[in-house]
Amino acid sequence: MNDDMADVSVPTEAAGDPADGIGRRLAALRGDRRVRVTDLAREVGVSPSLISQIERGQSRPSVSTLFALSQALGVPVDAFFREDAPEAPGGPDGPDRPEGPGVPDAAAAPAGQAESRYVVRRGDRASIDIEGGVRWERLTPATLRDLDFLELVYGPHAESNPTLYTHPGVEMVLMMTGTLEIHVGFERYRLKAGDSMHFPSSMPHRYVNPAGTTSRAVTVIVHDGAGAVDTGRPPPRP
Numbered sequence: 001m002n003d004d005m006a007d008v009s010v011p012t013e014a015a016g017d018p019a020d021g022i023g024r025r026l027a028a029l030r031g032d033r034r035v036r037v038t039d040l041a042r043e044v045g046v047s048p049s050l051i052s053q054i055e056r057g058q059s060r061p062s063v064s065t066l067f068a069l070s071q072a073l074g075v076p077v078d079a080f081f082r083e084d085a086p087e088a089p090g091g092p093d094g095p096d097r098p099e100g101p102g103v104p105d106a107a108a109a110p111a112g113q114a115e116s117r118y119v120v121r122r123g124d125r126a127s128i129d130i131e132g133g134v135r136w137e138r139l140t141p142a143t144l145r146d147l148d149f150l151e152l153v154y155g156p157h158a159e160s161n162p163t164l165y166t167h168p169g170v171e172m173v174l175m176m177t178g179t180l181e182i183h184v185g186f187e188r189y190r191l192k193a194g195d196s197m198h199f200p201s202s203m204p205h206r207y208v209n210p211a212g213t214t215s216r217a218v219t220v221i222v223h224d225g226a227g228a229v230d231t232g233r234p235p236p237r238p
Helices: 022-032 037-044 048-055 063-073 111-118
Strands: 127-130 134-138 147-154 170-177 179-184 187-192 196-200 205-208 215-222
Touching (some): 022 048, 022 063, 037 063, 170 187, 179 196, 187 196
Antiparallel strands (some): 127 134, 134 147, 147 215, 170 196, 170 215
């Protein structure tokens, strides 16, 4: 067996802390797909040692690396911090899996389970700590097919990535507290509480907290194609 295929070491996840375990999830996803460390690193554009460090819990990915990993492995970006939940009848592709940006119907669910299908209490959010002083908290009970609904928590002087990055989709941001500077292309936009913004994620961008206090924002990231406008024209040929 190839050494880097065998190297799917799984760090132990701290009990009750959904922010831990990025490496465990990455190793499991890579192992399921039988992807070598070197091949994944090449596709993501990082060194094999960084992939190994992330899997061992010795390093955290940046926001740009997290998006690149999700694309390379064909999973939603919240697969790295999603808490395990009982699978819906019919499996992940069965009739009970949501077909759009919604959640399954709770009409047939017992009363004790109905809330958990719709409501996320603040202390129960799945979350992940990312390199650069950034924390993402998921605001939906489970992953959605077409979008991510997250609260962004940027510590003092935190940044999403040292350089501009891109990924498929569209981003919408609403500032809740503090300040964020969002760089899009050659422009820089400073958002304060109550300000909002919308831009294509395919544009080079990055987030920076210029202040010495924590900033919070709510974001919706619409996956590529989910929010596209139907023009009635056939898609361009590749």
